[in-house]
Structures are given as structure tokens and as C-alpha cells.
Amino acid sequence: VLPQVCARLSARHPDLDIQIVALPRVFNLSRREADLAIGVSAPTAGRLTVQKITDYKLHLAAAEDYLQASATIRMPHDLKSHKIVGYIPDMIFDRELDYLAHIGVARVPLASNSVSVQLNLLRHGGGVGVVHDFALPAAPNLVRILTDKISLTRAFYMIRHEADRKNTKLTQLADDLSAGLRQEVAHLEATLT
Template identity: 65%
Template sequence: MAQWDDLRVFLAVARAESLSRAAPGLRMDAATVGRRIARLERDLGAALFVKSPQGYALTDLGERMRDRAAEAEASLSLALDEARGAGAGDQAGMSGQIRIGAPDGVSNYLLPQVCAAIGADNPGLEIQILALPRVVNLSKREADLAITVSRPQAGRLTVKKISDYHLHLAAPRDAEIRTLDDLQHRRIVGYIPDMIFDKELDYLDELGAQSVQLASNSVSVQAMALRHGAGVGIVHDFALPFAPELKRVLTDSISLTRSLYLVRHTSDRSSERLTRFADRLSQGLRAEIARLEALVA
């Protein structure tokens, strides 16, 4: 019969879709992880994965087992949270591991300093930041909570708005851009069009541009390209203090407002630890957005 440790290994491979990517988090080598999966499949008498050079894809049975194992993992996490709270009192610091999934702009310019402050107050807490150019899948337990730029419309999720934030057109400080016509002969830096994973990240219409001459799926790469004089592009106001070579231009003509949302799996809403962390994270993000935007206002 499969033991919880077997399911833990199975979940890690199911989420990583690879033995080598799952191994570090399990503190095992890839060969050991492979043997554990083979033993589990042998004990069950059924295949959980389809193996290929591209990785490990779940079979139909594997997908059903992943969902049930994830539910068991969540229940175990809640039980441990309750035990920690009962044993340490209401004022105890948070502990254990919490993983946050977020777009790379938030991951690069906001989360490091906010999470550093939370970690300083909670030395027993291990915080992981998962920066992905796509929406984090909480149902697959890729993370404990996610930050998104659109409110999810499906899934067993709880969603709370964190804050609005602002974006403007930015260019090198020596650029002479006074009217929209001045953009006609400027290279546009932005997202790779077919890799925009959220409609709120599609800024081309705001610029009246038809194409992007230098593109990346990473907003941080875009900002670095602008810092090296690659052209003009939309930049988060909260990122500009980290890019002193850039300035906002045409602020009266091009000004965008977007929002950040904190998303959690519904089954986690009774976790006091995650709720405390989510509240502290939201407060920290609101304060940091306000602080950084004030520096460029």
C-alpha cells in the first residue's frame, strides 16, 4: 500500500513533470526519485506517468491520483497549522514553508523586499517566490498562493484585491519625446505577442502600435533593454526607481492602471498560518507599491 512519503514523491514529479526538476525539492537524486515512482507504480499495478524525452506526463489515473493526493496534502498542512498554533500561542511567529507564485514584475520589484521583511519577523518561515511568465496553477499545488493581474473566473479559489498600480511609457533620459508623433520612428519594446498570458498585459493598443521590435516574455528583460537604449516601452511605475536611466514620457497621453489580486485555493481558507501570511503580504505589497510610485510621481 502506498505510504504518504510515496505520495509526496509522486506529487513532486507530477508538479515538476520531470525527475530531475523534482529531485532538489525532495532532497534526492533523480535516479532515486525514478526508483520511488517505479516502485509506487508497481505496488499499484498501474502506470501513473507516460515517460518521454520531454518529461513525465500524467496518465488519466495519475491525474485523478494527483488531485486526491493534493487534497490530502492540504488537509495535512491544515492539521499541522492548527497544531503549531495550539502549541505556540496566538502571538507566535509563522514557520514552515510557503510558496508564492507571481508574474516576474511583481517577483523582481516588489516581493523580495516585502518577503525579506516578513522573514525577518518570522525566522522559522521559509518563503519561496515562484516567478513565472504564466498564471500559476494552484489546483496543481504549484504554489500556496498566487498574485495575479486579473481576477480568476474559474476554479475553487478565493480572490482578494491587493492594490491598483500604474504604468507609463518610459524612455532613456536623453530621449526627446514630446508628442505621440515622436513615437513613429522609435523602436517599441514589449511582450512577445503570442506569449501574453493575460489580456491585462497587452499594451500595444494603448500605444497605437502595430508591432514590437524588441520583445521578451519577461518584463524585467524589457526594462533592462530600455535601460540600454533599445527604444521606448511600457514600464511599471514601481519598477522605475530601479532604473535610474529611464524617465516617464507622454504621461498626459499614455497612463495605465492595473490591479493585483491575491488568490488562494478555497480548501486553504481555514489555515490560520496562510491567512496571517496573506494578510501581511497584502499589507506589505500595498505599502511598497505606494512607496515606490511616490518616488517617481
């Protein structure tokens, strides 16, 4: 959701330079490694301001072709006979991203630290994995499964250094970015209902 939101912000503010650093790590805002960060958990230490942007949903999904060629999945225990796509367990830097452990899956035969790579593995019939609902409109061949049994909710948080509250330009950017993300997630998730 971030690229489309940032593209609109850039069009409205042509003098604004936006650099998106998509690394699986925590940035130290106190050392000014970034002006702001969007995270999946709220930090509990440091001189930071944290604002919840929005909740988002995740479900298990797989490609239609994969599901047609594989054993039927009716219950969570049926996942044991399927190839699972997910994060590399040793590279999960935030407990909120440990989706598969949350649903009781221990082995991840197709793994990446990139959610984009995971999505593409699923799109190409690699197996079953947890997918952000807001990503599904961009992957129309993926089908959500076990939606009545496995549904995860997570949140995005805007994180800034406490001293930046008086920076009106940065505050406006943070507000615009938060509003855009809320709107985009709501719009994309609404297309699934």
C-alpha cells in the same frame, strides 16, 4: 516589489520558507501547484478566493540618452519612428499585460517575456516601452514620457484556494504579503510625484 517584501517577511519569520516562482503562466491552485498566487487579473472560475491587493500605474519611459539621440516624442503617433521594447506578442499569457496593443503599437522590435529584461533593455537605451511606475526608482536614468496622454492602471490580486481560508498561518502570510505589497507600491510610486 516582491523581493523586498519577502525579504522583510523572511526576517520576521525565520522558520518560513518562501519560494517565488516567476513564470509567465497561470498556476492551478486547485491542484495545489502553489499555496497562493499573485496575478494581474482576477480569475472567474474555480473554487478560489480572490482579493484585490492594490492598483499600480504604468507609463511609457525611455533612457535619457536614448531620448536625447532620437526624434522628439510629443504625441503618441511619434512612437512610430522609435524602437519599441515590450512583451513578445505570442507569449502574452494575460490580456492585462498587452500594454502596447492598448496604446496602438503593433510592432515590438525588442521583445522579452520578462519584465526585468524589458526594463534593462530600456535602461541601456534600447528604445521606448511601458514601465511600472514602482520600478522607476530603481532605474533613475529612465524618463517617463507622454504622461498626460498615455497612462495605464492595472491591479495585483491575491489568489488562494477556497479551502485555505481556515488555514490561519497561510491567511496571516497572505495578509502580511498583501499589506507589504500595498505599502511598497505606494511608497515607490510616491517618489515620482
